[in-house]
Amino acid sequence: MLDALNSLAGGFADVLTVYNVLLIFAAGLIGTVVGALPGLGPSAGIALMLPLTFGMPHISGLCLLTGVYMGTMYGGRITSILINTPGDAPAIITAMDGYPLMQQGKGGLALGISAVSSFVGGLFGLAVLIFFAPVVSSYAIYLGAPEYFLLMAVGLSTIILLAGDNILKALMATCFGILIGTIGADYVSGQMRFIYTIELIEGIDFVAIIIGLYGLGEVFYNLEQRKVMNLGKPSFNLSEYIPSRAALRESAAPTLRGSILGTVIGIVPGAGATVATFLDYTMEKRLSKSPERFGKGGIAGLAGPEATNNASVPGSLIPLLTLGIPGFGGTAIMLGALIMFGLQPGPLLMVNSGDIVWATIAGLVLANLFLLLSNVLMIPLFVNLLRAIQGNLASVVIALCIVGAFSLSYSSFNIWIALIFGVVGYLMKKNGYPTGPFILAIVLGPLAENYFRRAVMMGQGDVGIFLERPISLSLIIIMGLILVGTFFAKRRMNARRAQS
Amino acid sequence: MKYSEVILLVGLAIFAGVLLKDSFSLSYASDGGFGPGFIPRNFAVATILLAGLLIYQAYREHRGEHRGELRRELRRTATAEPAGDAGASPALRQLVPPAVTILLLFGATYLMEFGSVLAPLGVTITIVSAVFLNHSWVKAAALSVATLAVIYAIFSLWLNIPVL
Numbered sequence: 074m075l076d077a078l079n080s081l082a083g084g085f086a087d088v089l090t091v092y093n094v095l096l097i098f099a100a101g102l103i104g105t106v107v108g109a110l111p112g113l114g115p116s117a118g119i120a121l122m123l124p125l126t127f128g129m130p131h132i133s134g135l136c137l138l139t140g141v142y143m144g145t146m147y148g149g150r151i152t153s154i155l156i157n158t159p160g161d162a163p164a165i166i167t168a169m170d171g172y173p174l175m176q177q178g179k180g181g182l183a184l185g186i187s188a189v190s191s192f193v194g195g196l197f198g199l200a201v202l203i204f205f206a207p208v209v210s211s212y213a214i215y216l217g218a219p220e221y222f223l224l225m226a227v228g229l230s231t232i233i234l235l236a237g238d239n240i241l242k243a244l245m246a247t248c249f250g251i252l253i254g255t256i257g258a259d260y261v262s263g264q265m266r267f268i269y270t271i272e273l274i275e276g277i278d279f280v281a282i283i284i285g286l287y288g289l290g291e292v293f294y295n296l297e298q299r300k301v302m303n304l305g306k307p308s309f310n311l312s313e314y315i316p317s318r319a320a321l322r323e324s325a326a327p328t329l330r331g332s333i334l335g336t337v338i339g340i341v342p343g344a345g346a347t348v349a350t351f352l353d354y355t356m357e358k359r360l361s362k363s364p365e366r367f368g369k370g371g372i373a374g375l376a377g378p379e380a381t382n383n384a385s386v387p388g389s390l391i392p393l394l395t396l397g398i399p400g401f402g403g404t405a406i407m408l409g410a411l412i413m414f415g416l417q418p419g420p421l422l423m424v425n426s427g428d429i430v431w432a433t434i435a436g437l438v439l440a441n442l443f444l445l446l447s448n449v450l451m452i453p454l455f456v457n458l459l460r461a462i463q464g465n466l467a468s469v470v471i472a473l474c475i476v477g478a479f480s481l482s483y484s485s486f487n488i489w490i491a492l493i494f495g496v497v498g499y500l501m502k503k504n505g506y507p508t509g510p511f512i513l514a515i516v517l518g519p520l521a522e523n524y525f526r527r528a529v530m531m532g533q534g535d536v537g538i539f540l541e542r543p544i545s546l547s548l549i550i551i552m553g554l555i556l557v558g559t560f561f562a563k564r565r566m567n568a569r570r571a572q573s
Numbered sequence: 574m575k576y577s578e579v580i581l582l583v584g585l586a587i588f589a590g591v592l593l594k595d596s597f598s599l600s601y602a603s604d605g606g607f608g609p610g611f612i613p614r615n616f617a618v619a620t621i622l623l624a625g626l627l628i629y630q631a632y633r634e635h636r637g638e639h640r641g642e643l644r645r646e647l648r649r650t651a652t653a654e655p656a657g658d659a660g661a662s663p664a665l666r667q668l669v670p671p672a673v674t675i676l677l678l679f680g681a682t683y684l685m686e687f688g689s690v691l692a693p694l695g696v697t698i699t700i701v702s703a704v705f706l707n708h709s710w711v712k713a714a715a716l717s718v719a720t721l722a723v724i725y726a727i728f729s730l731w732l733n734i735p736v737l
Binding site: 476529 | 616623
């Protein structure tokens with residue numbers, strides 16, 4: 074542990090130059106803005122900044138990229154809360170309670186709580202990265218296809234909690250999501266499935282779906298209901314934007330739980346922040362004494378997933394830096410950047426290029442601190458900007474969604490996809506179909522299918538392989554507990570409702 | 574019965590039906606495991622069944638509501654209560670703004686194939702602002718130009734995304 078602290082101090086000594094500090098601050102701001110734009114997430118943010126790092130010293134270049142990565146995680150929540158349009162996939166859950174708070178005129182509070190939770194989550198993840206990176210990552214390699222499948226299945230089993238009152242509607246949304254996930258190249262056999270146009274080879278872009286489902290779907294619904302936001306006049310009264318002590322106390326435990334879960338899930342390659350936020354939301358709803366507040370502006374439903382989201386960033390860097398395994402898109406681009414700088418991610422990275430790695434980690438600590446300050450200070454700006462345009466919000470959201478969808482592949486194909494899912498989202502909202510299970514099925518469906526088929530192949534056609542391994546057996550028990558526990562909790566709640 | 578729900582469910586059933594038909598060209602099982610047709614075929618069947626079940630459920634709920642309405646009507650006639658506002662249902666009128674916006678956006682996206690993203694988008698959001706958000710045409714046009722200018726500055730000038 075002392076070694077880790079010494080190495081970190083060395084990292085700070087390298088990174089604390091005026092140039093690097095300014096660079097990290099700028100990277101955080103750029104990441105926040107990019108993350109807030111619909112259609113652009115961490116992968117796009119890092120990819121956009123990559124050319125700028127070509128002439129930079131290694132430490133500065135890596136600080137820029139990790140700062141942007143961290144910033145996009147902060148930024149994704151802004152449009153989620155303000156206009157119900159998640160900037161990226163992990164911010165979907167943020168919209169579930171953040172947007173209702175905004176509609177209640179508590180947008181400043183929602184942004185404040187989410188900024189603080191993001192900071193705590195990020196800091197917790199960094200602490201794990203600093204002290205336990207080599208130890209934790211050595212366990213991740215023991216997970217095989219059966220464990221990965223069951224991890225995804227545990228995620229899918231949480232659909233029952235996101236289901237709302239009508240389980241059939243949730244099942245319908247889930248089946249639809251899984252079918253959408255089957256479009257594109259099959260990763261196990263390499264065969265093409267349902268490729269009606271060349272753009273579908275890699276499947277339907279998930280971000281185009283969320284832009285349509287949440288952004289456009291919400292606009293269409295509000296146009297029908299003739300909903301006009303009444304957020305008041307622009308004001309710079311700071312007390313409106315800084316969370317009260319009671320709100321911070323309420324968010325403390327969910328933030329801590331979210332930080333732990335986010336770091337753990339972030340370490341597992343392939344799981345990613347999106348899965349982590351869904352799992353955390355379900356866990357918080359399960360643990361809450363007032364689960365009925367979830368989806369209506371519950372602070373726990375906002376704070377927990379936000380901490381999870383940001384804790385998963387340092388978590389996902391652990392397998393990248395120690396094993397050379399990128400967990401998802403953003404870290405895959407980071408892997409490319411490390412190789413571009415002449416570094417070889419893997420077990421020897423800490424030995425051969427420890428100074429650069431520790432300086433990057435120190436840069437991340439600084440970026441997290443700057444991001445808290447800049448995000449809290451920018452809350453009045455964001456809220457007042459929304460107040461200024463509230464009369465024309467529908468047009469602004471439509472324009473942002475269409476341009477965001479276009480920017481995914483620089484073609485109109487993803488605009489068509491966003492429009493189609495805008496109509497689907499509108500019809501789902503109008504008829505009380507939950508969107509959570511649909512999104513979860515799209516995210517987890519392809520991964521679960523992939524790992525399930527590989528696991529069965531490992532067992533040579535015998536599905537008993539899931540019961541033979543201790544970790545997979547534990548995951549089956551957890552899944553069973555979630556399903557049974559939720560079933561009885563729902564029955565109890567219905568009985569209580571009937572009595573009252 | 575809520576027609577929008579039927580439209581959604583029939584649409585999903587058709588989508589699942591197309592995938593089900595095409596999944597027969599993919600192998601269901603392979604040596605020592607499942608093939609690429611396994612998941613799509615099973616879930617397409619489940620989707621179609623669920624769509625049928627939900628349409629039936631919606632129909633039953635509608636019939637229940639209809640019976641309730643009938644009972645209320647009979648009671649009102651018996652007690653000679655006034656019928657209240659017997660004007661046309663506003664439900665259809667409510668559908669106009671989203672339906673027109675969706676059609677405008679589909680049209681604009683088609684026009685984007687000819688080169689410009691911002692021009693058809695600008696026309697669409699101006700119409701939406703003026704007609705459904707109750708702005709004057711001049712104000713709607715000015716707001717649209719301002720919105721697109723900010724978007725152009727961020728996406729095109731800063732991020733080099735060719736949105737013009």
